[in-house]
Amino acid sequence: MAMTERLGPPSRLPAGPPTGGARFTHTVNCMLEGDERSFVAVYRAIQPALMRYLTALVGPVEAEDVASETWAQACRDLTTFRGDGDGFRGWVTTIGRHRALDHLRARGRRPVAALRVEELLEHPRGDDAAASALESLATRAALGLIATLPQDQAEAVLLRAVMGLNAKTAGLVLGKRPGAVRSSAYRGLRALSARIADAEASSR
Numbered sequence: 001m002a003m004t005e006r007l008g009p010p011s012r013l014p015a016g017p018p019t020g021g022a023r024f025t026h027t028v029n030c031m032l033e034g035d036e037r038s039f040v041a042v043y044r045a046i047q048p049a050l051m052r053y054l055t056a057l058v059g060p061v062e063a064e065d066v067a068s069e070t071w072a073q074a075c076r077d078l079t080t081f082r083g084d085g086d087g088f089r090g091w092v093t094t095i096g097r098h099r100a101l102d103h104l105r106a107r108g109r110r111p112v113a114a115l116r117v118e119e120l121l122e123h124p125r126g127d128d129a130a131a132s133a134l135e136s137l138a139t140r141a142a143l144g145l146i147a148t149l150p151q152d153q154a155e156a157v158l159l160r161a162v163m164g165l166n167a168k169t170a171g172l173v174l175g176k177r178p179g180a181v182r183s184s185a186y187r188g189l190r191a192l193s194a195r196i197a198d199a200e201a202s203s204r
Contacts, residue, residue: 024085032078043071046089050096053162056146056154057100066103070096090169093159097173145192152176153188160185 024045030038047067054070055063073095081091146154152174159170160181167178167185174181 021085026085028085028088032081042088046092047071049163050092053093053158054096054100056158056162057097058103062103066096066099069099073099086166086169089163090165090173093163093165094173097155145195146188148195149188149191153184153191156181156184157188157192 024042027038027041027045031042050070051063051067054066057063058066070092074092077095081088083091146157149157155174156170159165159173160167163170165173167181170181171178176184
């Protein structure tokens with residue numbers, strides 16, 4: 001039985017260790033040395049945010065399949081990974097993004113967003129301005145608004161605020177420079193704020 005198959009449904013998993021800092025890097029290193037309990041801890045730490053990110057890309061129906069494919073490939077290629085805890089989070093996210101885009105290309109679709117921001121930001125990650133700004137919108141906006149953004153802005157917001165990736169790691173996922181990711185996230189958040197303000201004003 002594959003390791004991920006023994007973990008149970010993602011929605012029932014308790015939280016893993018924080019996905020940043022020395023503690024998480026240590027857990028990743030133990031996993032790379034073959035410790036199964038560390039793999040479970042890493043999976044539990046990354047999977048909830050990964051599911052929210054993939055759901056934003058492919059929708060809730062296909063997100064679990066894409067996540068399963070992501071972890072299956074990660075397990076197959078685990079010995080090729082080199083880096084720290086943040087790097088591993090970015091590495092898994094890159095695999096997930098590639099699998100999600102493969103699904104979308106096969107169906108002739110563009111990324112979708114079908115969750116509310118409240119669900120997306122159940123456990124917001126990161127301590128950068130993008131995460132703080134999007135968290136402040138959580139009770140006032142729907143994630144569907146993100147789908148109306150240009151794709152580069154939408155993905156930058158998702159990677160920074162949902163996956164909690166820093167600009168450098170997010171840039172590696174997207175194949176862009178860190179400054180370009182910061183700029184896209186900033187423009188996306190400004191656009192979201194303006195659209196939410198307009199919607200609130202028109203509803204009064």
